Amino acid sequence: MAELTVRKAEAAAGSSDTVLIDGVRSWEEVEFFERAFGDVVVVAVHAPRRVRFERLVARGREDDPKTWEEFVERDERELGLGIGKVIALSDAMLLNYGKSKEEALREARELLAEVVRGGGRG
Incomplete structure (x- = not known):
């Protein structure tokens, strides 16, 4: 999956030296992107579990969990893949x-502008 993401990102980036990739689930993916692109800045986006569940239900995608139990199972599965490590080792976090x-979009834009200027690490 990460290899396909790299190919798509390279094609979409054109002459830009900045690429945004969302949905990273494991630290191995981060390391793969570091090998492919060099400098990588990881931004974790956090919301409480109940808030995330309510948003998924409202979104209504076919593959989204429909019940709290399905949601918790998905969360546990993603934690098993290593998403917790990605969050813990992230360079920045958006709440x-x-x-x-x-307001959330404004904060995200400000952080992304800082990353593009080279100030996102640390």
């Missing part, structure tokens, strides 16, 4: 709850 969608 995606307790604020308006507009």
Whole structure:
């Protein structure tokens, strides 16, 4: 999966030296992207479990968990893949709850602008 993501990212980036990839689930994927692209900045996006569940239910995708039990099972499976390590070792974290969608998007844009300027690590 990471190899396909790299090919798509390279094609989409064109002459840009910045690529945004979402949905990383394991530290091995991060390491793969570091080998492919060099400098990688990992940004974790956090919201409480109950908030994430409510958002998934509202989103209504076919493959989304429909019950709390299915959601918890998916969370546990992703933790087993190593998503907890990705979050723990991230370079920055966005908190995606307790604020308006507009405020969350503004904060995300500000952080991404900082990363593009080279200030996202640390």
